[in-house]
Amino acid sequence: xxxxxxxxxxxxxxxxxxxxxxxxxxxxxxxxxxxxxxxxxxxxxxxxxxxxxxxxxxxxxxxxxxxxxxxxxxxxxxxxxxxxxxxxxxxxxxxxxxxxxxxxxxxxxxxxxxxxxxxxxxxxxxxxxxxxxxxxxxxxxxxxxxxxxxxxxxxxxxxxxxxxxxxxxxxxxxxxxxxxxxxxxxxxxxxxxxxxxxxxxxxxxxxxxxxxxxxxxxxxxxxxxxxxxxx
Amino acid sequence: xxxxxxxxxxxxxxxxxxxxxxxxxxxxxxxxxxxxxxxxxxxxxxxxxxxxxxxxxxxxxxxxxxxxxxxxxxxxxxxxxxxxxxxxxxxxxxxxxxxxxxxxxxxxxxxxxxxxxxxxxxxxxxxxxxxxxxxxxxxxxxxxxxxxxxxxxxxxxxxxxxxxxxxxxxxxxxxxxxxxxxxxxxxxxxxxxxxxxxxxxxxxxxxxxxxxxxxxxxxxxxxxxxxxxx
Numbered sequence: 048x049x050x051x052x053x054x055x056x057x058x059x060x061x062x063x064x065x066x067x068x069x070x071x072x073x074x075x076x077x078x079x080x081x082x083x084x085x086x087x088x089x090x091x092x093x094x095x096x097x098x099x100x101x102x103x104x105x106x107x108x109x110x111x112x113x114x115x116x117x118x119x120x121x122x123x124x125x126x127x128x129x130x131x132x133x134x135x136x137x138x139x140x141x142x143x144x145x146x147x148x149x150x151x152x153x154x155x156x157x158x159x160x161x162x163x164x165x166x167x168x169x170x171x172x173x174x175x176x177x178x179x180x181x182x183x184x185x186x187x188x189x190x191x192x193x194x195x196x197x198x199x200x201x202x203x204x205x206x207x208x209x210x211x212x213x214x215x216x217x218x219x220x221x222x223x224x225x226x227x228x229x230x231x232x233x234x235x236x237x238x239x240x241x242x243x244x245x246x247x248x249x250x251x252x253x254x255x256x257x258x259x260x261x262x263x264x265x266x267x268x269x270x271x272x273x274x275x276x277x278x
Numbered sequence: 279x280x281x282x283x284x285x286x287x288x289x290x291x292x293x294x295x296x297x298x299x300x301x302x303x304x305x306x307x308x309x310x311x312x313x314x315x316x317x318x319x320x321x322x323x324x325x326x327x328x329x330x331x332x333x334x335x336x337x338x339x340x341x342x343x344x345x346x347x348x349x350x351x352x353x354x355x356x357x358x359x360x361x362x363x364x365x366x367x368x369x370x371x372x373x374x375x376x377x378x379x380x381x382x383x384x385x386x387x388x389x390x391x392x393x394x395x396x397x398x399x400x401x402x403x404x405x406x407x408x409x410x411x412x413x414x415x416x417x418x419x420x421x422x423x424x425x426x427x428x429x430x431x432x433x434x435x436x437x438x439x440x441x442x443x444x445x446x447x448x449x450x451x452x453x454x455x456x457x458x459x460x461x462x463x464x465x466x467x468x469x470x471x472x473x474x475x476x477x478x479x480x481x482x483x484x485x486x487x488x489x490x491x492x493x494x495x496x497x498x499x500x501x502x503x504x505x506x507x508x
Binding site for chain 2: 124135139
């Protein structure tokens with residue numbers, strides 16, 4: 048009998064979403080354990096003592112932490128449609144490269160642009176837009192629906208915070224990241240991602256997500272200001 | 279005939295080292311192209327336009343593979359030879375988790391702890407570094423290498439602590455680790471640097487010391503400025 052799969056996650060967390068969407072895409076049944084990040088459970092702190100964050104995947108008695116590590120684990124441990132291409136070259140240059148880009152190059156300016164104000168915000172908006180241009184170029188050159196092919200895969204999950212949050216960017220940040228007619232391939236990718244059946248089945252309701260971020264807004268604004276000072 | 283493999287790298291870089299060891303362990307012949315990072319070549323900028331960093335792996339005439347740990351995974355998958363990552367998905371996940379921990383949580387505090395001038399800021403980074411070293415010590419679990427008896431992915435990820443720690447501490451005049459502390463890590467450093475494939479791509483210690491001595495003032499200025507800005 049297959050070992051039970053549980054996912055400890057939090058509503059609104061784009062990191063939890065990556066893991067959940069991966070499970071749905073692979074067709075793996077799982078139990079979602081909701082975590083209140085303002086009052087972390089003993090279970091979470093025991094399973095992820097180093098980082099104390101969600102998501103945490105429990106497969107039988109094995110605990111795996113860090114969303115992208117979890118996504119790769121799900122791809123390798125379970126049967127189902129592959130989340131990475133077969134060919135080593137494509138795995139390295141398309142799937143993993145763009146996942147790395149989304150995680151390490153794009154996420155920081157995107158997050159800072161979302162929560163900062165004034166001049167500092169402008170700088171990060173510029174940087175985020177430069178990254179959007181790179182993404183646009185890749186999508187156009189590749190000519191596929193998603194970042195590494197025609198189905199949702201590893202790099203799309205890595206970059207899923209964009210489809211999740213783009214709609215509410217203006218409301219939360221007070222500024223616009225892209226004009227309506229800009230970056231058409233990126234817009235199309237966002238649309239395709241949000242329309243995928245497996246992704247849709249675990250997407251937090253948009254109003255719930257927006258409400259979640261509205262509540263967290265002041266806290267995040269304070270956090271990024273502190274982060275900026277440290278740089 | 280096998281396609282030619284070239285690696286664009288720079289002296290002393292632990293990131294380039296990772297890619298080199300991976301190729302050596304797999305028995306893949308390659309040409310090393312030395313890059314001067316203060317005067318980046320057209321070749322590097324053409325093949326890695328987004329990040330503009332080394333290492334960059336060129337396999338045949340296909341576009342480049344960038345990012346050291348991605349290169350390691352590619353080398354593992356594209357060539358025959360002993361596996362560089364564990365075979366079991368859970369063990370692979372653990373290797374990736376700890377490699378990420380080293381990249382994101384260990385490298386910066388370590389660098390700051392070594393090069394900063396004495397003071398409260400430095401003390402904080404020293405504490406953090408020592409806590410990280412304790413975690414890695416525990417992770418070794420009495421094994422020779424992180425995944426057992428053979429050099430692998432996590433050893434490369436941690437390589438900065440192996441052959442660079444000594445030269446850096448010597449040049450910086452800093453000592454983070456007492457002579458009797460972290461015995462498992464010390465044994466690991468010894469085992470790693472004496473491994474045949476690893477030592478084939480390690481520059482001699484004196485060269486590393488000289489290299490860091492040459493950059494010392496520049497590095498110290500940069501890290502001290504970073505702390506003052508906060």
